Amino acid sequence: MGIPLTLISGYLGTGKTTLINNLLRTTKKKIALLVNDFGDVNIDESLIEARTDSVLSIAGGCVCCSYGNELIETLESMNSNQILPDHIVLEASGIALPSKIIQTISLMDFLAFHGTVLLTDASRLRSQLNDIYISDTISLQIEQHDLLVLNKTDLLKEDELSKCIDTLSKRFEIRKFLKTVNAHIKEKDMLLDFAPSEKNKSDKIKLEKKLAHEFISSTIKPTGTINADALSTLLRDPIYNIERAKGFFKDNRGEVFTIQYDGLTLEIKKTENEKDPVFVVIGKKNFYNEKEFVEKLNGIQT
C-alpha cells in the first residue's frame, strides 16, 4: 500500500491544467500536486493559497521522457519529510509518454499508481492524428490511457463529434471513456483506481450480449428489485457511455416500471403490465463500460 497517484497526461492544450483547477476547487482530499509549468494555462494560485492545508506542494520542472529529475526529487522529499497526502496528482508535460513516467513511479514503493487520465482536444484531435510531426506522440499517449477524456466537445458540431469518436474507436483499444466540456470530470471518476480488480463477479444478473455494427448490447435480467432513482443516476453517469436503454424492472414494492433512454432523455414510468424484469443497454464498442456498469447495477439491487 502506498499513496495513491493519478497521472494527468495529454498533449498541449487538451485541458490538463483546467482539469486540475477544477479538482482543486472542489476536492475535500489532501492533494499533493506536481505540475510542469510549461503550459499556457497556469494553476490557479488563488486555489492553492486558499487551500494551503490541502494542497501540499507545487514543484516546477518538466516531467517528460528524457529530462528533469525535479519530479523524483519532489516525490522523494515528500516521502522523507513524512508529508503524506491522501492523493498525489501528477501533471505530465504535453509531449511526455505516460508509460515512461509510470515505470519510474513503479520504482518508488511508497506510491500506488492509480491510473492515467489522458485528455484529448476534440476540436483538434483528428488533425493532430494526421500531423506529420506529432501524430506518433499523440497516438502513443492515447494508447497508454486508463481513462480517455475527449474534452472540448462543445467546439464540435454533432456530426463532427461522431466522426471524432469513430476515429478513436477504430484506431484505439479504449478502456474507459468520457466526453467533457471545460474538462469537467467528477473527482470520483478521475481519481479512481483503474488497476484491474479481481472483485466480486456478478451472479445477481444474467447477461446476454451481442455485438453488431460496432455496438454492444447487454440484455440484463435482474433477479432482485431496483430503486428507480438509483438506476436513473447509474444510466446517466457519463463514465459508462450508455447510448440507449429500454425495458422493465421491479422496485422494492413490487411495482413494475418501464425505462426509455436515448442518451439524452431518460423516462422511467410505472406500468400496469405484469412483465418479467428485463432490459437492454446499448453502447459503442470500446466505449460502453459494460463490466463496471453491471457491477454497479448489482450493487444497487436488493
Place this chain on the structure above:
Amino acid sequence: MIKVIQAKKIITMNPRNPIATHMSILNGKILQVGSMEKIAPVEKYELDDSFKDLIIMPGLVEGHSHLFEGTLWNKLYCGYFDRQKPDGSIQKGTKNVTELISNLKHAEDKIEDSKTALSGWGLDPIYFSDKNLDRLILDKVSEKRPIGILHASGHKLNVNSLGLKLAGFLRTGINHDGLPLGKDGIPTGEIRGAETIALVTKHVGLGKDWLSGDAEGLRNFGKICVRAGVTTATDLANLQTDEAVEMMLKVTSEADFPARIVSFRYMQGINPKELIPKVLELKKKSTENLRLGSIKIVADGSIQGFTARLKWPGYYNGAPNGMWYTAPEHIQEAYELALENNILVHTHTNGDEATELALHCLEGALAKFPKNDHRFTLQHCQLASTAQFKRMHKLGMCANLFSNHHFYWGDEHYSLTVGPERAHRMNACKTALKEKVPLAIHSDAPVTPLGPLFTAWCAMNRLTFSGRTLGDYEKINKMEALYAITLGAAFTLKIDHEVGSLETGKKADCCVLEEDPFDVDEIKFKDQKILGTIKGGKPYIIENSA
C-alpha cells in the same frame, strides 16, 4: 600605453591583409595589424617580442560547448581516450575492464573517509573487449563504499552493489527499462536514462550539487580553453538561475580569467512567453567577458542514443523513432517571440525530421515577423539533406555541425544507427558551404574534448576511430575549416564584428601556435602544438605544455 606584439607570422583571417608580423593594441583592442614600418605608433609604445618565433592567429571560437567540462575533473576520468586535464597533465585512457578496476582501486586508496563515494565519468565500455561491466565487477574495487561511473554519453551510469542498495534497487521484482536485470533477477548495476539515473546519482557522489554553481569548475574551464587555443566559448545550455549568473559574472570578471563566455538560456521547464522577458533582462547583464540574452532549444535527442527524430526510413537497425524534447508548438512560439524581440535562438536538431521541424517553424515565424539577419542556428544538424541546407540558406539560418562525431561514433553510425549512405552525409560541411549556409563546427565538450583544431582535423579528414573515411565529398579544405572555428563560429553568435579575425577595432584575442597551420599537413592538423592564448592583449601562456 600602446602595446605592439611581434610574431614570426600573424595569420589575420582578414583577406585584405592576410599575413603580418606586428599588431598594435590599445585597451585590449587592435589598433592596427601589419609590418612594423606600417603600424609603428607615433606615440610611446611597449614592444612585446616574446612571440617573435611563434605563429599568432585569431583566438579560436568554440560554438558549442558546456561549462561543466571544467567541473567534471573533480571526479575520476574513466574514458577510453587519453584526455588532457585542466592542469595540462594527460589522464591516460582506460582500455579495458582490468585497467578500469586498477585505476579505480588507485583512486579509492586516496579517499580517506571510509564512506565517501567513489565517482567517475567518461566511461565508454563499447570499446572494451574483455567483459561487460556490472555491479559485481565494481564490487571488486570496494563493497563498503558506493561507486558510480557515468558514461561518456551521460545517458548511462554503472554502480556497485552498495550504490544500488542505497538507491533501493538491490532487490528482485523490478520491472523497468532503465534497470536491466541479471540472471539472479536483480538489476545488473547498469542504469539507463536520465530519469532513472537521477534516482541513483546522489547515492554515488554524482548528485545535482556536483555540477551546479561551481566557480572552481568555471576557472578550470578557462584553463582548458587556453590549452585549446580558445578565447571565446559558448555555454550552450544553461538554466541561468540567479545564483549561476552571479557566479559566472564574478568568475569571468576576475583579472586572470582567460576566456569570453557566451551563455545561452536553455528553454526547459518554462513556456516561451515567460522565458522572453527573463532573457531580455539577462541580456542587460552582459559584459565583455560574459554574453547573455540568447536562447537554446533542444528539439530532439541523440542519434547514437536512438532518441533523435529521423525522417523515413528511420533508424538503420529498426529502432523506433525518438521523441520530441520540446513540443513543436513551443518551438514555433519561441521563434516568433524571439524574432519579435530580437533574441538569438540556437536549436539542437540531431535527426533530419527535427531539422525539418525547425525549418517549418521558422518559415511560419518569419511570415509573421519578417526579419533580416536573425542568424538562428541549427546545432548538430547532423543528418541535414542538401534540400534542407538550401532551405536553411533561404531562411537565413546558420549551421553548427558536429564534426567530432565522425571520429567517435562514425563506425556505429555506419553499421547501426543510420547505415552507410546517411553516415557518409552526416555533418555535411561541404554541402553547407556550397549552399551558402554560414558554417561553424563544434566539440559539444564535454561530450567530446574541447579542441577546435581537432574539430577542424575531423572536418578535413572525416576519419572514424577505426580509420574509415566517411563521406569524402563532404571534406572541407584547411582555409574553410579555419574559418569555421574562428569567424564562422563568431558569426553564429553575432559577435563576428568583435572577434574571429585580427583587424583594426576588434578584440586582441589570439591563439598562439608553434608552427604555421598552413604548413601543417592536413592529416597532422590535430597534433599542432598550442602554446597559449592572448585575450584582450593579455597573454596566457601554457606553463607545462606537454
